[in-house]
Amino acid sequence: MQITLQKSTIAKQSSIQITGSKSESNRLLLLKALYPKISLDNVSNSDDSNLMTNALTTNSDLVDINHAGTAMRFLTAYFSIQEGREVTLTGSKRMKERPIEVLVEALQELGADISYVENEGYPPIKIIGKKLTKYKVSLKANVSSQYISALLLIASKLENGLELTLEGEITSVPYIQMTLSLLDEIGVESSFNGNVITVKPAANNQQPKTLTVESDWSSASYYFSIVAISEVGTGITLSSYKENSLQGDSVLVNIYKHFGVSAVFNDNSSVILKKEFSNLEPLTLNLKNAPDIAQTIAVTCFALGMSCDLTGLHTLKIKETDRLVALKNEIEKLGGRVEITDKSLHLSASNKINELVSIETYHDHRMAMAFAPLALKAAIKIEDAMVVSKSYPAFWKDLESIGFKITK
Numbered sequence: 001m002q003i004t005l006q007k008s009t010i011a012k013q014s015s016i017q018i019t020g021s022k023s024e025s026n027r028l029l030l031l032k033a034l035y036p037k038i039s040l041d042n043v044s045n046s047d048d049s050n051l052m053t054n055a056l057t058t059n060s061d062l063v064d065i066n067h068a069g070t071a072m073r074f075l076t077a078y079f080s081i082q083e084g085r086e087v088t089l090t091g092s093k094r095m096k097e098r099p100i101e102v103l104v105e106a107l108q109e110l111g112a113d114i115s116y117v118e119n120e121g122y123p124p125i126k127i128i129g130k131k132l133t134k135y136k137v138s139l140k141a142n143v144s145s146q147y148i149s150a151l152l153l154i155a156s157k158l159e160n161g162l163e164l165t166l167e168g169e170i171t172s173v174p175y176i177q178m179t180l181s182l183l184d185e186i187g188v189e190s191s192f193n194g195n196v197i198t199v200k201p202a203a204n205n206q207q208p209k210t211l212t213v214e215s216d217w218s219s220a221s222y223y224f225s226i227v228a229i230s231e232v233g234t235g236i237t238l239s240s241y242k243e244n245s246l247q248g249d250s251v252l253v254n255i256y257k258h259f260g261v262s263a264v265f266n267d268n269s270s271v272i273l274k275k276e277f278s279n280l281e282p283l284t285l286n287l288k289n290a291p292d293i294a295q296t297i298a299v300t301c302f303a304l305g306m307s308c309d310l311t312g313l314h315t316l317k318i319k320e321t322d323r324l325v326a327l328k329n330e331i332e333k334l335g336g337r338v339e340i341t342d343k344s345l346h347l348s349a350s351n352k353i354n355e356l357v358s359i360e361t362y363h364d365h366r367m368a369m370a371f372a373p374l375a376l377k378a379a380i381k382i383e384d385a386m387v388v389s390k391s392y393p394a395f396w397k398d399l400e401s402i403g404f405k406i407t408k
């Protein structure tokens with residue numbers, strides 16, 4: 001479905017409640033399946049988390065996780081240790097192009113029985129669950145941190161725990177730290193020294209525990225962008241967020257200072273964003289620790305007519321779409337100039353935004369959500385708008401609630 005966002009002005013003050021982080025939820029859902037005494041609050045209502053829940057509760061031997069990268073990677077590890085269970089794990093056309101070899105090889109090295117159903121190195125895969133007896137493995141750490149998190153999530157259920165050696169530059173490190181912190185919250189011990197991570201086997205006396213998932217910081221990024229593009233004085237309150245987040249994308253608080261946006265935490269339950277001043281100085285950033293906010297930031301800069309240099313983007317090519325190419329295509333349709341390499345993006349300063357351009361979203365929720373704030377500057381159309389449900393099903397309803405004018 002294509003929607004049109006009329007040129008909009010938002011309320012001076014508004015508030016939004018976003019549901020739990022999809023990354024934290026998908027980790028905790030898996031941990032809950034391994035440790036049934038855990039209960040969860042504020043779980044993400046995203047498609048990716050619903051798919052994860054269904055995959056963990058079905059008895060079917062065919063599990064389809066559609067576009068959900070974390071579900072694909074985390075469940076590969078999970079089903080590898082479900083002794084006696086045989087599962088084919090598949091996904092969308094794009095999922096079949098997202099590599100999984102690094103994880104499959106590491107699991108095979110530990111003793112797992114996994115084979116490729118179509119193309120070597122890519123989903124779908126067939127997994128026959130087994131007891132894994134080895135405990136040491138090395139893997140490449142610069143392709144996706146999700147492979148590492150997947151192994152860490154099952155590690156405490158292996159007989160002797162796990163010792164992982166990470167080879168090469170480690171990408172998306174905060175997501176690995178998030179995994180280790182969540183393990184710590186349920187009483188699983190681990191250490192991360194240099195390039196070696198160790199996880200101890202689980203103690204037998206796991207206690208009942210309720211964990212509350214913090215709301216999703218990647219989803220919050222679109223409101224940082226909206227406030228940055230709005231007039232000085234505009235404020236949006238977002239809940240439920242805390243100052244010491246497990247989510248690396250909370251670095252938004254520092255990044256958006258550049259755009260004159262302040263973020264003040266209130267009782268560790270909400271954060272108030274406010275546009276304090278305008279600043280159009282060029283922005284230079286390395287986003288290797290926060291790849292999911294690259295699109296948001298590029299579009300904020302384009303909306304404000306600023307130039308930016310974003311680096312550390314090597315993982316963007318294997319996400320829901322090749323996000324570097326998608327950003328270049330769509331910003332250029334709007335009248336901007338973008339140069340990309342395999343790992344960086346340069347946006348030139350510009351002062352014109354073409355009206356009523358139809359933004360293609362390439363089955364990527366973040367393309368739809370990152371471009372939406374542009375409606376504060378010019379009317380814009382978004383193709384396949386329901387793609388947002390991958391991470392944030394209420395996105396369009398929430399935008400309407402703060403004053404965006406959306407027609408079908």
Ligand SMILES: O=C(O)C1=C[C@@H](OP(=O)(O)O)[C@@H](O)[C@H](O)C1
Pocket residue numbers: 022023024070143144145146149171172175291292315
């Ligand atoms: O572990 C996670 O929850 C995620 C890790 C990141 O992936 P990469 O490590 O592949 O960059 C991120 O882009 C993704 O949206 C979620």
Ligand SMILES: C=C(OP(=O)(O)O)C(=O)O
Pocket residue numbers: 067068069070071292319320366391
């Ligand atoms: C890359 C993303 O998700 P995944 O890799 O889990 O599909 C994302 O949500 O931006």
